[in-house]
Amino acid sequence: MENFTRESMRKAISDKLRLNFGCTVEEATEANVMKACAMVLREVMADRAIDTRKATRRERKRKVHYMSLEFLMGRSLMKNAYNLGVVEILRGALEDMGFDPNDIFEMEPDAGLGNGGLGRLAACYLDSLTTLEIPAAGYSICYELGIFRQKIVDGQQVELPDDWKGMGDAWLVPKPEEMEEVHFGGTLREFWDDNHLHVVNEGYTRVLAVPCDMEIAGYGTKHTNFLRLWDAKSPKPIDMSLFQKGDYLQASEEAAMAEVIAKVLYPEDNHYEGKSLRLKQQYFFVSATVQSIVRKHIQAYGTLTNFHEKNVIQINDTHPALVIPELMRILIDDAGLSWDVAWDITTKSVAYTNHTVLAEALERWPQNLVESLLPRIWQILVEISNRWQRKVEDYYHDPKKTEEMAIIWGGEVRMANLCLAGCMAINGVSALHSQILKDDLFHSAYGMEPEKFKNVTNGIDHRRWLSEINPGLDGLIRDLTGGDAYLLQPMTLEKLDAYAEDSGVLECMGKIKKANKESFAKYARREQGVVLNTEAIFDVQVKRLHEYKRQLLNAMHIIYLYQQLRDNPNMDFYPHTFLFGAKAAPGYAVAKRIIQLINSLADQVNKDPVCKDRLQVVFLENYRVSLAEQLMPASEVSQQISLAGKEARGTGNMKFMMNGALTVGTLDGANVEMHQVLGDENMFLFGHKTEEVAELRRSGYNPYRLYSRDPALRAVLDQMNAGFADGNRYEDLHERLLMGQGGSSPDEYMLLADFASYCEAERRMMETYLDQRRWNQMSLHNIARSGVFAADRAIAEYADNIWHVPYKKQSV
Numbered sequence: 084m085e086n087f088t089r090e091s092m093r094k095a096i097s098d099k100l101r102l103n104f105g106c107t108v109e110e111a112t113e114a115n116v117m118k119a120c121a122m123v124l125r126e127v128m129a130d131r132a133i134d135t136r137k138a139t140r141r142e143r144k145r146k147v148h149y150m151s152l153e154f155l156m157g158r159s160l161m162k163n164a165y166n167l168g169v170v171e172i173l174r175g176a177l178e179d180m181g182f183d184p185n186d187i188f189e190m191e192p193d194a195g196l197g198n199g200g201l202g203r204l205a206a207c208y209l210d211s212l213t214t215l216e217i218p219a220a221g222y223s224i225c226y227e228l229g230i231f232r233q234k235i236v237d238g239q240q241v242e243l244p245d246d247w248k249g250m251g252d253a254w255l256v257p258k259p260e261e262m263e264e265v266h267f268g269g270t271l272r273e274f275w276d277d278n279h280l281h282v283v284n285e286g287y288t289r290v291l292a293v294p295c296d297m298e299i300a301g302y303g304t305k306h307t308n309f310l311r312l313w314d315a316k317s318p319k320p321i322d323m324s325l326f327q328k329g330d331y332l333q334a335s336e337e338a339a340m341a342e343v344i345a346k347v348l349y350p351e352d353n354h355y356e357g358k359s360l361r362l363k364q365q366y367f368f369v370s371a372t373v374q375s376i377v378r379k380h381i382q383a384y385g386t387l388t389n390f391h392e393k394n395v396i397q398i399n400d401t402h403p404a405l406v407i408p409e410l411m412r413i414l415i416d417d418a419g420l421s422w423d424v425a426w427d428i429t430t431k432s433v434a435y436t437n438h439t440v441l442a443e444a445l446e447r448w449p450q451n452l453v454e455s456l457l458p459r460i461w462q463i464l465v466e467i468s469n470r471w472q473r474k475v476e477d478y479y480h481d482p483k484k485t486e487e488m489a490i491i492w493g494g495e496v497r498m499a500n501l502c503l504a505g506c507m508a509i510n511g512v513s514a515l516h517s518q519i520l521k522d523d524l525f526h527s528a529y530g531m532e533p534e535k536f537k538n539v540t541n542g543i544d545h546r547r548w549l550s551e552i553n554p555g556l557d558g559l560i561r562d563l564t565g566g567d568a569y570l571l572q573p574m575t576l577e578k579l580d581a582y583a584e585d586s587g588v589l590e591c592m593g594k595i596k597k598a599n600k601e602s603f604a605k606y607a608r609r610e611q612g613v614v615l616n617t618e619a620i621f622d623v624q625v626k627r628l629h630e631y632k633r634q635l636l637n638a639m640h641i642i643y644l645y646q647q648l649r650d651n652p653n654m655d656f657y658p659h660t661f662l663f664g665a666k667a668a669p670g671y672a673v674a675k676r677i678i679q680l681i682n683s684l685a686d687q688v689n690k691d692p693v694c695k696d697r698l699q700v701v702f703l704e705n706y707r708v709s710l711a712e713q714l715m716p717a718s719e720v721s722q723q724i725s726l727a728g729k730e731a732r733g734t735g736n737m738k739f740m741m742n743g744a745l746t747v748g749t750l751d752g753a754n755v756e757m758h759q760v761l762g763d764e765n766m767f768l769f770g771h772k773t774e775e776v777a778e779l780r781r782s783g784y785n786p787y788r789l790y791s792r793d794p795a796l797r798a799v800l801d802q803m804n805a806g807f808a809d810g811n812r813y814e815d816l817h818e819r820l821l822m823g824q825g826g827s828s829p830d831e832y833m834l835l836a837d838f839a840s841y842c843e844a845e846r847r848m849m850e851t852y853l854d855q856r857r858w859n860q861m862s863l864h865n866i867a868r869s870g871v872f873a874a875d876r877a878i879a880e881y882a883d884n885i886w887h888v889p890y891k892k893q894s895v
């Protein structure tokens with residue numbers, strides 16, 4: 084079964100077609116074929132998963148449970164074929180069947196069960212966990228609708244539902260026999276029995292959680308893990324006979340709750356909104372997951388007293404933080420353990436990763452919502468909160484600290500503080516970010532329990548984000564570094580540094596990039612009908628739209644260039660194509676205005692004869708994983724221009740770097756660590772640093788002064804105010820920068836403060852581009868030094884420093 088040839092693969096696919104769709108190869112649609120391919124690969128993975136499970140149990144290994152409200156998986160067919168080592172065989176078989184393999188891969192919708200960085204990180208980590216042979220599972224919700232599809236209509240974002248499951252469920256295996264039941268609301272009844280106080284919850288609303296599992300193949304191993312996605316189901320169809328019994332409302336309540344819980348992913352990224360449905364989602368997911376982990380643990384060990392020795396639960400930000408009181412509830416109410424024993428187990432089992440320092444992203448749930456929706460959990464939270472408060476008081480004797488570190492305060496439950504109290508480890512996602520957590524956001528908790536604080540700099544799945552998507556570069560790397568060693572030992576990429584003076588290699592890199600640009604241009608033309616100038620520098624900013632990420636600063640610089648070109652059409656100017664891609668949260672009005680501004684600017688620039696073949700601006704619709712996979716290999720400049728201190732990490736930056744793009748960026752997030760390995764000479768840094776930003780704020784930042792003193796800046800802002808050729812004016816954004824708006828201080832993210840130095844960095848970048856040899860050298864160094872940003876390294880650090888589990892060491 085396992086050792087496919089082109090012929091046996093063809094046969095396996097056609098067997099699946101006959102059996103599942105009742106059709107021959109000739110009759111099959113591309114959609115049928117895509118699903119049949121998935122079935123063939125799934126079968127291999129299912130067999131391996133069984134072996135993995137048996138071995139884990141036999142060897143009584145500690146398991147890692149990665150809990151995240153988001154897994155931005157993207158497509159799986161190519162990825163699984165890659166990890167199983169059958170890409171060429173599969174391509175060949177599809178060709179033999181008369182299909183274009185690329186058309187079949189393109190049939191698969193992205194599994195867009197995430198917003199951005201945090202969700203994609205979880206997906207990359209599943210790959211590395213499996214490749215490093217760590218017994219692990221991911222857990223999330225099987226959202227019916229993933230992140231919305233974005234259309235641009237008249238320059239504005241329109242959101243469409245992402246109904247991915249029709250085709251995307253090819254990888255999902257429902258496991259109804261492993262269903263769990265989750266309870267909401269109801270009342271508590273307490274009674275004494277056997278000298279113990281018992282609490283029972285009565286009159287609750289039930290929702291069934293049905294697992295849909297997705298097998299995860301590793302690379303170069305038979306080890307197989309899974310991602311468990313919980314679907315919500317009503318416990319019973321509404322029974323009309325209940326009418327008389329008065330149970331009818333209860334039943335409809337259950338049906339209604341089940342209907343909505345797994346309906347849609349919340350599209351807010353880095354922004355907390357206290358919606359009760361979101362809290363229901365979080366508890367539904369947490370409760371089902373903990374019950375399932377506990378059930379399997381008891382099956383294997385017959386006791387819960389060693390739970391923490393055999394399980395570790397990593398939570399992806401605070402979104403699954405209710406895992407702490409939920410595990411306590413099960414250990415106390417169901418297993419009958421004492422508070423102290425339960426607390427000891429819980430606080431040795433759960434670890435928390437923080438992904439943001441933005442105040443608006445920190446979760447604070449209204450106390451009355453938690454109390455009415457989750458009465459027993461609320462009781463446990465109160466107890467955790469009281470005990471934590473006593474600990475803080477005993478340590479600091481300072482009411483300010485008590486308030487700052489409180490879990491329940493002012494009518495709210497603060498999830499980050501709950502995690503500080505209930506987790507064995509807390510980590511940031513880049514060196515700078517982890518330092519900010521210790522110095523600032525969690526300074527007091529750090530003072531009390533410094534040993535809990537760790538850093539694990541994020542990494543990306545370099546097999547997907549380099550080898551799989553950039554075959555040209557992958558081929559060159561194999562030629563230069565001696566084969567495919569870099570796939571399991573990413574630091575091997577360092578060998579590329581030795582070719583910095585090799586003209587042949589440098590030219591080859593230039594050719595690969597050019598070919599990738601051509602192929603992206605074809606894609607963009609097909610998907611969106613735009614014609615890209617492939618002679619121009621591809622200068623790219625793709626990420627969620629957020630003011631702190633400063634897409635507007637990028638647009639301001641383009642306006643500045645455009646004005647220069649108009650004033651002086653004969654100026655020396657290297658052709659430049661600016662590409663943007665970004666979704667805005669549907670309720671984030673300012674972000675949507677920035678998208679509109681970019682489109683107004685694009686419209687005017689692209690029509691102006693002065694700009695012909697020289698300046699082009701394109702907003703790419705519906706930025707998503709599969710679009711990123713086309714774009715990264717074709718990119719030359721990576722814009723990472725967030726205000727220093729705001730971006731916890733940034734993960735797109737590494738994907739660009741690995742594909743040889745050069746970074747124009749601030750010293751924020753992981754740009755700092757990129758700078759450490761690259762030096763000033765291999766990237767274009769600009770802007771205020773974290774401490775300088777703080778200093779500027781302290782001394783009274785005044786953007787208006789900059790506006791009145793710098794004529795170039797003034798002209799740019801005035802153009803925003805006066806508007807573009809399409810008649811759209813952006814007085815609101817102009818005002819926001821100069822005066823502040825609705826309570827925000829003027830230019831909150833200091834675009835004006837960094838404008839001059841940004842323009843200067845872009846100028847340096849453009850000058851460097853004129854020297855193609857130098858450019859390719861820099862590009863080579865970027866690829867060579869990107870190995871440290873592989874997810875395998877990050878997962879090894881989690882395994883060593885937080886989870887204390889063994890993993891497969893890749894011998895050098």
Ligand code: 26Q
Pocket residue numbers: 198199200201202204349351352353354355356357361402438439444446512541730731732733734752
């Ligand atoms: C919370 C409560 C209610 C509704 C939504 C949310 C919510 C959802 C998503 C809050 C935050 C997020 C996403 C955060 C995120 O993606 N953070 C990014 O994480 C990356 C991986 O560590 C970092 O690289 C980025 O710097 C960070 O912004």
